[in-house]
Amino acid sequence: MKTRKLTAMALMTGAALMIHYVESLLPALVPVPGVKPGLANIVTLLALYMFAPRDALLIVAARLILGAFVGGSFSALLYAAAGSAVSLAVMLPLSRVLPPRYMYLASILGAAGHNLGQIAVAVAVTRTPSLVVYLPVLTLSGCIAGAFTGFCASFAYLRLIKK
Amino acid sequence: MRNKTVRACIFAVLAVFLLALAGTVLTLRRDGGESIEIVSDGTVVYSGPAKAEGEPVYVPVQTERGMNLVRIDAEGVCVESADCPGQECVSSGYLKSAYLPVVCLPHRLVIRFAKTPGEGAPDAVSE
Ligand SMILES: [Zn+2]
Numbered sequence: 587m588k589t590r591k592l593t594a595m596a597l598m599t600g601a602a603l604m605i606h607y608v609e610s611l612l613p614a615l616v617p618v619p620g621v622k623p624g625l626a627n628i629v630t631l632l633a634l635y636m637f638a639p640r641d642a643l644l645i646v647a648a649r650l651i652l653g654a655f656v657g658g659s660f661s662a663l664l665y666a667a668a669g670s671a672v673s674l675a676v677m678l679p680l681s682r683v684l685p686p687r688y689m690y691l692a693s694i695l696g697a698a699g700h701n702l703g704q705i706a707v708a709v710a711v712t713r714t715p716s717l718v719v720y721l722p723v724l725t726l727s728g729c730i731a732g733a734f735t736g737f738c739a740s741f742a743y744l745r746l747i748k749k
Numbered sequence: 750m751r752n753k754t755v756r757a758c759i760f761a762v763l764a765v766f767l768l769a770l771a772g773t774v775l776t777l778r779r780d781g782g783e784s785i786e787i788v789s790d791g792t793v794v795y796s797g798p799a800k801a802e803g804e805p806v807y808v809p810v811q812t813e814r815g816m817n818l819v820r821i822d823a824e825g826v827c828v829e830s831a832d833c834p835g836q837e838c839v840s841s842g843y844l845k846s847a848y849l850p851v852v853c854l855p856h857r858l859v860i861r862f863a864k865t866p867g868e869g870a871p872d873a874v875s876e
């Protein structure tokens with residue numbers, strides 16, 4: 587691994603962690619569990635477009651695990667990991683076929699996948715199928731947040747990184 | 750090829766968004782109302798207010814299939830205990846949505862918000 591790439595990856599993990607931490611300090615926007623802007627997704631998107639899939643996965647995994655230490659909890663880690671796994675499963679192939687200016691499409695679909703993963707784990711863990719009732723609200727807020735983070739990421743990529 | 754992918758993604762995003770929007774509208778309208786009813790094997794065996802201030806109200810429902818103890822307290826109505834195999838009715842918690850009744854399938858028990866005609870928003874008519 588080249589030093590330059592390693593530095594970039596470490597920086598991005600740090601940035602994602604910081605975003606994640608600041609976000610955990612914010613009060614919940616809506617009285618529904620899990621409604622968060624998910625701004626750390628900006629970093630995930632950039633990583634997917636900048637690095638090989640394996641390196642992007644590494645950044646996300648590092649952020650998740652370190653995030654559990656910083657302002658998170660290990661019970662939340664399970665939900666976050668499930669959400670991120672589904673989200674990555676959606677965004678990774680899309681990032682290979684969608685040009686950077688369409689990052690928001692990958693981001694929105696990834697966010698929807700994130701919510702789906704979280705609810706699936708919540709249903710499985712609590713054995714409460716009626717939690718599915720939260721899915722539409724979560725997905726809707728996920729779409730909006732996903733569009734926002736997607737636009738931020740493609741702006742950063744096209745204007746700052748690629749230059 | 751690229752345009753095809755982009756178009757497919759735009760369609761997928763629109764579909765997800767519209768589905769979520771429709772679901773959210775339904776969920777936000779979920780508020781069931783002031784009174785609930787307990788239905789055992791198709792017949793209403795109890796109806797009353799959806800909440801009980803102070804002491805909780807306990808409604809035991811005993812049939813040949815089994816027993817469910819329904820509790821109505823300050824938060825709402827739920828199944829306190831049951832002797833059904835899966836215990837799904839107990840773990841599903843409080844009745845929250847008019848679209849998602851609390852059910853105990855093995856005992857054929859349904860706890861739902863009572864439909865109160867003429868009360869509340871006009872869109873309750875579209876049922
Ligand atoms: Zn039951």
